[in-house]
Every structure is written in structure tokens, then in C-alpha cells.
Amino acid sequence: MPNGSFEADVLAGLAQPQKQIPAKYLYDEEGSRLFEEITGLEEYYPTRTELALLRSAAPEIARYISPRATLVEFGSGASVKTRLILDAAPQTEVYVPIDISEDALAAAAAAINADYPDLIVAPLHEDFTEALELPPEAQGRPRTGFFPGSTIGNFDAEEAVAFLNSARRLLHSGAQFVVGADLVKPEDVLVAAYDDAKGVTAAFNKNLLTRINRELGGDFDLDAFAHRAVWNPEASRMEMHLVSLRDQTARVAGHAFRFAADETIHTENSHKFTPDGFTALAERAGWRTLRLWQSPEPAFAVFMLAAN
Ligand code: SAH
Ligand code: AVI
Numbered sequence: 001m002p003n004g005s006f007e008a009d010v011l012a013g014l015a016q017p018q019k020q021i022p023a024k025y026l027y028d029e030e031g032s033r034l035f036e037e038i039t040g041l042e043e044y045y046p047t048r049t050e051l052a053l054l055r056s057a058a059p060e061i062a063r064y065i066s067p068r069a070t071l072v073e074f075g076s077g078a079s080v081k082t083r084l085i086l087d088a089a090p091q092t093e094v095y096v097p098i099d100i101s102e103d104a105l106a107a108a109a110a111a112i113n114a115d116y117p118d119l120i121v122a123p124l125h126e127d128f129t130e131a132l133e134l135p136p137e138a139q140g141r142p143r144t145g146f147f148p149g150s151t152i153g154n155f156d157a158e159e160a161v162a163f164l165n166s167a168r169r170l171l172h173s174g175a176q177f178v179v180g181a182d183l184v185k186p187e188d189v190l191v192a193a194y195d196d197a198k199g200v201t202a203a204f205n206k207n208l209l210t211r212i213n214r215e216l217g218g219d220f221d222l223d224a225f226a227h228r229a230v231w232n233p234e235a236s237r238m239e240m241h242l243v244s245l246r247d248q249t250a251r252v253a254g255h256a257f258r259f260a261a262d263e264t265i266h267t268e269n270s271h272k273f274t275p276d277g278f279t280a281l282a283e284r285a286g287w288r289t290l291r292l293w294q295s296p297e298p299a300f301a302v303f304m305l306a307a308n
Helices: 006-013 029-039 045-063 082-088 102-115 156-173 187-194 200-215 276-286
Strands: 069-074 092-099 142-149 174-182 225-234 237-244 247-252 255-259 264-271 287-294 301-307
Touching: 006 247, 006 255, 029 045, 029 092, 029 102, 029 200, 045 174, 045 187, 045 287, 045 301, 069 082, 069 156, 082 092, 082 102, 082 237, 092 102, 142 156, 156 174, 156 276, 187 225, 200 237, 200 264, 255 301, 276 287, 276 301
Parallel strands: 069 092, 069 142, 142 174
Antiparallel strands: 174 301, 225 237, 237 264, 247 255, 287 301
């Protein structure tokens, strides 16, 4: 059960000096819906930029995909970008979307099933950092990994290396891995992308408190917390926080947590890379960069990696 540790992770995270909750918990049904709304916002450049890159790179990406292949997507969400790969690479016979968000995964798998009747769709509802084995449908086939969205930026460097290592083991030697990574750019562009004018990102962030209230018997006052998006230049990352607007106490699963005014819960990191920095990170986990596609500003990159 991917959500089995939600209570333990929230209680442990709120007990830290800098309160924090792992970003994967942003994605319940409403969180996944809000993320899809974010992808359509004017300020949130990553989705449309990566879609355009993938559209032009898809024929070349397809040439790296073997006959009868399994395409394994990590954090597949609505499986929209996937379609560009599937359309360009009809030799793909099995698609394994992996996502922690159960309803989003089921809806995306059903939509892909309906539109690609010859494809075998075998969804995996799991934390992708913990997946050790693919479904039986994927066995005995060459594997290509797909990890778009710069979701890799939601890990810190050590977590990213650990994930890339475990993905290499899951995909097997000889595999390719197509990974999207957002690149460093001016602070004003980044802050606007994570603090949009319509407040959709704020709602996405605050939905975590709604989820805690509902699933863990929490009593967070949603009006007493605000969304904050900050650029951390030392760590080259955008950070999302929930800021306490006053001194207050909130209870979760019978435990009380005190908040001073302006104290925050750190809810997400989104690291921004340089092409060389990302290549070096991937190399630490046994992946070499075969090819890189980079957009003009706002800069985003798609990497074609090969397992050593
Ligand atoms: N790939 C899509 C969606 C990106 S949003 C795109 O590029 O637009 C990130 C997705 O990863 C969400 O669907 C979320 O539910 C999923 N996710 C986040 N952390 C996860 C984890 N640890 N294990 C599995 N899925 C995760
Ligand atoms: C999924 N992930 C890469 C998104 C990001 O940009 O870090 C999630 C997101 N957070 C705020 N807006 C979008």
C-alpha cells in the first residue's frame, strides 16, 4: 500500500526542527487534478516546453526503442506525454505506468487502453522509489524508461542517485531511459511558475492540509496557512512551503504540533539543473548520456540515457 506510511511520515516530518512532509503526498485525487490544472497555466512553462521538445524529438527517441519493447513510465500522471512516444514508436507492445496516485493512474490507464487497442497496458500502483519488479506482462522484453516532467527534480541529489540506480536495476542492462529535467533560469520566471496569479499552485500546496485533515484526523485551519514559493540559489531549487500565519497548535492523529507565526512546513523541492550537472548526476548512477535535446528559453532538457 503506497499510502501505508502517510501517517508515520507526516508525524515524523512535523516533529523535525524544520517541519517537512514528503512531496509525494501532494498527489491524492484532488492533488493530481490540481497538478493537471497547473500544467495548463501560462506561468507554468515546463509542461508545454517539454511537450514541444518531445514532439520534435519523438522520431529520434523512437529509433532507440527495440521491437516488442516495454515502456515503463515513472510518475505517469495523466499519461499525456506518453502518447507522443507511443505514436512515434508503434513497436512498443507493453506500457507500464507507475504512479502513487491511484485514481489518476486508473483513469490514465483506461484512456491509453481505449486509444491504443493493440497495446498491453499494465499499471503499477506503487511508490516508484520502491518498485522492485515489473508486472508479468513486461517480462522477457527489452525495456525503455520514461520519466518526464522534471519529477526527478523533486528529489535531492542523493535521492536522485538512489532512484536512478534502482530504475537501472528495474529496467535491466541495455535499457534506455528518457528523462526530462528543468534547467536553471531567471528567478522571476521560476517564482511565477510556482506562485501563479490564479492561485492554483497555492491550492495544490494547501490541499496537503485538507488531505491530512481527512485521512489522518487532522484539524489544520486552512485559513491560518499560506502558500509560499521561494528560490534557494545555494541548492539550485524552488521550494514550496506552507506558512503559519499566526502562533497556533494543530493536531494530527492525536499528536499536537505547535507553530510560531511565520514558521513553515517545507512541502516540495524542485531542483533546476544544468546539462552538465544532470549528466554528472546520472553518471553517478551508472547512466551515460547518449543524446540531449534542449529548448530555447524557458530552458528545459530531455536526456536519452543508456545503462552502462
Ligand atoms: N509525468 C507527468 C506527471 C508529473 S506530476 C507529467 O510530466 O506531466 C508527478 C507525478 O508523479 C504525479 O502523478 C504523482 O502522483 C507521481 N509521483 C510523485 N511521487 C511519486 C512516487 N514516489 N511514486 C510514484 N509516483 C509518484
Ligand atoms: C511534478 N513536479 C515535477 C512538479 C514540479 O514542478 O516540481 C510539481 C509542481 N509543484 C508545483 N507546481 C508543480
